[in-house]
Amino acid sequence: MFRALVLVALGSLAAQQATFRTSVHTVVVYPLVVGADGHIVTNLDQGDFTIVDNGAPAEISVFSTATQPVTAALMLDMSASMEDRLVRVRDAALGFVNAIAAADRLRIGSFGSEIALSPMLTGDKTILARVLREELWPGGSTPLWNALDAGMRSLEGEAGRRTIVVVTDGVDTSSASQAAVATRAVGGLFMIYAIGLEGKGLSPKLIDLIGQTGGGHFDLRREENLSSAFARLADELRHQYLVGFTPAMLDGKPHTLEVRVNRPGMRVQAPRQFVAPLVK
Amino acid sequence: MTMRRAMAAAALLASALPAPSVVRARAAIVTCDVLVLGADGLPVTDLTQRDFQVLIDGAPAPIAQFGPAPTGISMVLMIDATTSQPLKRYEIHAAIANNWLPSLEAGDRARIGVVGGEIAIGPWLSPDRASNVSALRAFVERAPTEPSPIWDAVDRAVAALAGTPGHRVIVLVTDGRSAGNALSLEDAAKRAVAADVSIGVISEGGEQLLPQGGDPSTRLRPAAALRWLADATGGVYLEDGVARRTASPRLDPFGYVREVIETPSRPGPLLSRILSVTRQRYRIGFNAATDRQVHALDVRVSRPGVLVIAKRSYVAG
Numbered sequence: 001m002f003r004a005l006v007l008v009a010l011g012s013l014a015a016q017q018a019t020f021r022t023s024v025h026t027v028v029v030y031p032l033v034v035g036a037d038g039h040i041v042t043n044l045d046q047g048d049f050t051i052v053d054n055g056a057p058a059e060i061s062v063f064s065t066a067t068q069p070v071t072a073a074l075m076l077d078m079s080a081s082m083e084d085r086l087v088r089v090r091d092a093a094l095g096f097v098n099a100i101a102a103a104d105r106l107r108i109g110s111f112g113s114e115i116a117l118s119p120m121l122t123g124d125k126t127i128l129a130r131v132l133r134e135e136l137w138p139g140g141s142t143p144l145w146n147a148l149d150a151g152m153r154s155l156e157g158e159a160g161r162r163t164i165v166v167v168t169d170g171v172d173t174s175s176a177s178q179a180a181v182a183t184r185a186v187g188g189l190f191m192i193y194a195i196g197l198e199g200k201g202l203s204p205k206l207i208d209l210i211g212q213t214g215g216g217h218f219d220l221r222r223e224e225n226l227s228s229a230f231a232r233l234a235d236e237l238r239h240q241y242l243v244g245f246t247p248a249m250l251d252g253k254p255h256t257l258e259v260r261v262n263r264p265g266m267r268v269q270a271p272r273q274f275v276a277p278l279v280k
Numbered sequence: 281m282t283m284r285r286a287m288a289a290a291a292l293l294a295s296a297l298p299a300p301s302v303v304r305a306r307a308a309i310v311t312c313d314v315l316v317l318g319a320d321g322l323p324v325t326d327l328t329q330r331d332f333q334v335l336i337d338g339a340p341a342p343i344a345q346f347g348p349a350p351t352g353i354s355m356v357l358m359i360d361a362t363t364s365q366p367l368k369r370y371e372i373h374a375a376i377a378n379n380w381l382p383s384l385e386a387g388d389r390a391r392i393g394v395v396g397g398e399i400a401i402g403p404w405l406s407p408d409r410a411s412n413v414s415a416l417r418a419f420v421e422r423a424p425t426e427p428s429p430i431w432d433a434v435d436r437a438v439a440a441l442a443g444t445p446g447h448r449v450i451v452l453v454t455d456g457r458s459a460g461n462a463l464s465l466e467d468a469a470k471r472a473v474a475a476d477v478s479i480g481v482i483s484e485g486g487e488q489l490l491p492q493g494g495d496p497s498t499r500l501r502p503a504a505a506l507r508w509l510a511d512a513t514g515g516v517y518l519e520d521g522v523a524r525r526t527a528s529p530r531l532d533p534f535g536y537v538r539e540v541i542e543t544p545s546r547p548g549p550l551l552s553r554i555l556s557v558t559r560q561r562y563r564i565g566f567n568a569a570t571d572r573q574v575h576a577l578d579v580r581v582s583r584p585g586v587l588v589i590a591k592r593s594y595v596a597g
Contacts, residue, residue, distance in 0.1 A: 046330075087492045113364045116427030116459030130464050137364065137457040137502065138490070 016249030025277050026061060027251055028075045029214065030068065030191065030240040031259045031270035041266060042238045051245045052258035063176045066077060069103035070237050071121070073151035077168035077197075079110035079142040086138050089167055097128040099234050103184040107154055108132060111147035113140025117154050143169045144168055144206070145175035152181075152190050161240070163191045163215070165233065167226075169199035171206075176256050181211050186254070191215040191238075214271040236269075252278025310568040310596050313349040313447055313478070313561040314579050315516065315589040323560035326584055334566050335578040345565025352387040352446035353558060356437035357551075359420055360395040365519075368583075369455070372420055375453075377413045379548030383555040385446060389444060392419060393565065395433040397426035400439050427460030431468035434509070437568040438468075438475050446485035447561070448477040449515065452556055453547055455484050456502030465505050469512045472593050473574075477514040480554045481506045481545055485519030514591035516557055518550045569595030 031049070033041040046063035074096070076089055093108075100106060102123060107116040108131040118131045143165065151164045164185075172178070185192055192215040196202040202210075202217055216236060218229040247255060252275065259270035263274050284443045316324040329346035345388070357380060359372055376392070384390055384405075393401035402419055403414045434450060458465070472479055488500040503519065510517035564579065572595065577588070579590040 083490045084493050086490060087495060087498050090465065110459060114362055114457075114459060114582050116429075118460060119432075119462045131461075134465060134505070135459040135461065137459065139364065147408075182429075 048261040050217040064242040096230040097209040144172035169197040247276040250279035349561040349563035355443035375548035380551040430458035480515040
């Protein structure tokens, strides 16, 4: 079901974070800006951004460069083909857990013969490490899209920036409906990130969905370091801007979205669609 | 059981409980049911009080009570019905209907629970075996790709046994591939010991050796956690024949199939056996300070070559 991500109020965040108050009609997105040299650009201000809603410019009502807390489901592929990567994935994920900030919250999940999500959405690194050490069991097929769906559903009640991070070595082998998963991702303004391990690579459909949600993906070759990919991912999540606007039409329908930066040579990673709030 | 292991278990359990600000050290009789198995795996039933020694926190404690434990059992049979569990549904049904239910005796109280995305524990079974079998078929269904929150399920079963008479026991039939838990294995054990519930396990056992590219291979031993859980709570740990997953499907695509064919699952006789040996325990009582603290407990038997199964810690008061 379509549901626009509407922040009633982000409330008081950690000390280094600003407090925002937005109307129920405000749509908030978290663009990342990358320079021509591949480095993340962090020194832009509100005047550098333009929001285009269904082809028409929209006024930016909320803007921040402060680090936003991460609320994420980390979904680890534990299908049979991941058996020889178990330790590598677990250790890299432990490194990611150790690097999260105090206000961040993670939920660990895995997919293979079972799709399992920890009920604990927490920043407690002891709990997260315990889940990684106790609850990863490789085997079975690759229900990648079902796992994405399960991860999103587990975060549906959460406010703020909601992110799904998936680590996988291949393409889906057993999910039901990819279209429904994509609908949930776009409608809920979830950001999807994927780290593709050496293997068949990430599927074009998944890469397209990642682009639609404003997330990112990393395709690793065997010699490349998984921990480095996690570090880059964490870096991206820490350096996204917060941009809020009120759509011209509060019609409850999908809108195209374009986030532009008024500086040459920069690439913006942001959602390309959203569902406007409905006001009758 | 070594004293070091007992002390470690007690320390582990102690870490879960809030430290009382005032310790009221009154004394009370604490009881512990003890199963002694001979080298043949059968219960040893001719021991006397003089054959036993009890150590609390490493110090000998006099035995104040001794005798056979009451045979009545309050039990929750928790079945892992998730996808990773290698038991077929018909095997589970047959084991329960043909072995477990007939092994229940008058005075026993029993419920059946299912581990899955939704943890479910059925009502207390009626004396009517036919209706129990009928209800079982609908209850124990395998749910595809659901998680296996085994430790949370154990805790739910512990709660379901609260206040029940007789020996409180959970029998867990699972592969041990636990996932999606709010509780850790240690937390589940702590709560079971605090509620005086022992956890028996029927496990597929075995291990998987997983090559890790150019790195050292790793071993998966889901049964290790189950054995630890049974040991910590005084439960019986049994393995269902030969492990089915020793062969790596990637190294030998047909090895797994061969193993399954050659080692048919026999959970039924093991369920009967757990019930049988659970009734052949000794009950030992000893004086202990009711200080609400966790204490290491080590029950020893002087007869050589026997296996002593008893909880490794207790909370007095």
